[in-house]
Amino acid sequence: MKFAADGKTLIYSTLLGGRGNEQGVRLAGAGDGSVFAVGNTTSLDYPTKNAYQPTIGGSFDGIFFRLTDNSVPQLPAFTINPNQLTFRFVQGESAPAAQAVTASAAGGLVASAVEPWLRVTPALSVSVVPAGLAPGVYRGTIRLTPPNGVPGTIVVTLNVLAAAPVLSAVEPSRVAIGADDTEITLRGAGFTNRTTVQLQTIPWLLSPVRFVDSTTLKLTLPKPYFSAEYNHSITVQNPDSAISQPVSLAVGRPAPAIAAKGILSAASYAGDVISPGEILTLFGENFEPGMRVNFDGLLATPLYITPNQLSVVAPPALAGYRGVNVTVETNFERRSTPVRIPVWPARPGLFTADSSGKGPAAALNQDGTINSPFNPATKGEIVVLYGTGGGVENLPNKVFIDGMECEVLYAGQVPGLIA
Incomplete structure (x- = not known):
């Protein structure tokens, strides 16, 4: 038997054999619609055509034949576009939208759905009702029957999927x-x-x-x-x-990383705490140009940056904070692990002559020359000291040299410098 694509319409059927016994018949379909068969027979009258051995030659003879359908199939007198539809439904979501079909017949077509989960309107709008169906692939048929002639069919496939993880x-x-x-x-x-x-x-x-x-x-x-x-x-x-x-x-490229205890005063290299407006030095790895430092949403651009070190001014808006998370990042795509550090109103530190945070201070004598052991200031002379971490809240500043308090003539930002 051969059926149409809808799996229900019979195209042809036949019976092949003789008056004896046929056994072990196996069938295989070919791409052109023909059928190959193999088995054995005891029939003396087994029908043959153009056979290699036209008559039986023993008690059991093998049989091998090809069966072809030379009939002209009956086709509908109208066209359907499209004649195959696919729907996809994920459980928990809305049912898929209806799909429209057109037919060339002028009128009189009766549309009917074979499967209970299929729906079709007289205007040939096809929809599915997947509620209650288990996950799987379902196939159904829409039959279009004209007043006269051969019906047409629309093959419908419904893929029902469980909700995604x-x-x-x-x-x-x-x-x-x-x-x-x-x-x-x-x-x-x-x-x-x-x-x-x-x-x-x-x-x-x-x-x-x-x-x-x-x-x-x-x-x-x-x-x-x-x-x-x-x-x-x-x-x-x-x-x-x-x-x-x-x-x-x-x-x-690897994300930047701030070293342990790697947030220090750029002047004294003292750590463990920062203050608003203080110039800081951060040590770590994977620093690169274009990165910025984030203080809980307050962004600061580095003054300079090398692969393992950068310097930045702590935002003055940190005034009033007790602590802040510090990260180094680039466009929010690569960022270091946040480092939490306390914030004090002020944490003064003096720059040193060799930028090590130790030894002679970075200072100018009253005549503008660099103060050093070989060029010391004299008693009563004005000396200019450079530092950071004085805070932004106009706190009183005191300076002591060898434990002796000195008169402060000016304390504030150096004109033309960062902080």
Whole structure:
């Protein structure tokens, strides 16, 4: 028997055999619609045509034949466009929108849906009602029957998918170029021990996906995946479910990092605390031009920057803060781990002659020459000292030399300098 594409309309049927017994017949369909068969027979009158051996030659003879249909199939007298429709439904979401079909028949067509989940209007608007259907692939038929002649059919496929698992984050979210094999952690909800991972929509098969619990998956990406700057798109999927929203794993230059106890006064190199308006030096790694320093949302541009050191003025708006989180970042894409540091109203520090934070002060004598052991100031002479960390709240300033308080003639910003 041969049926039409709708699986219901019979095109032809036949019975082939003789008066004996036919056994072990196996059938195989060919691309041109013909059928090949193989088996054995005891029939003396087995029908043949153009046979290699036209009559039986033993008790059991093998049979091998090809059956072709030379009949002219009856086709509808009208055209249908399109004659195949596909719908996709994810459980928990709205039913898919209806799809329109056109037929060339002038009128009189009666449209009917064969399956209970299919709907069709007289205007040939086809819709599906997937509520209550389990995940899977469903196939149905819309029959268009004219007043006279052969009916036409529309084949409908409905893909019902379970709700996608939720993929919310990948840890780490950024890996340095040239990194070795790296274990990544996927965070979300709805994971199972059969959840699969896709990288750039391609199923991940290069390493095992380890199911930790319904919120956590782990897998290892080999070193070649970190050979160049790139953004890997990662998705997950449960059996018979939709695919999750993607998360991105960035491969790029390493994130900056602030060293432990690496936020210091640029003058004295004293640490552990900062003050508003103070010139600071930060030590760390992976610093580069274009980065900025973030003080809990107050941004500051470095005065200078090298791969392991930068200098910045603490925002004056920190006045009144008791502490602040400091990060070094670039356009919010790469940022260091925040470092929490206390904020004091003032934390004075003097610059030194060799910029080490120790030894002779960076000072000018009254005649404008550089103060040094070889060019000391004389008693009663005015000396200019340079420092930072005096605060922004007009706090009283006192200067002591060898424990003796000196008269302060001026305390404030140096004209033309940063702070």
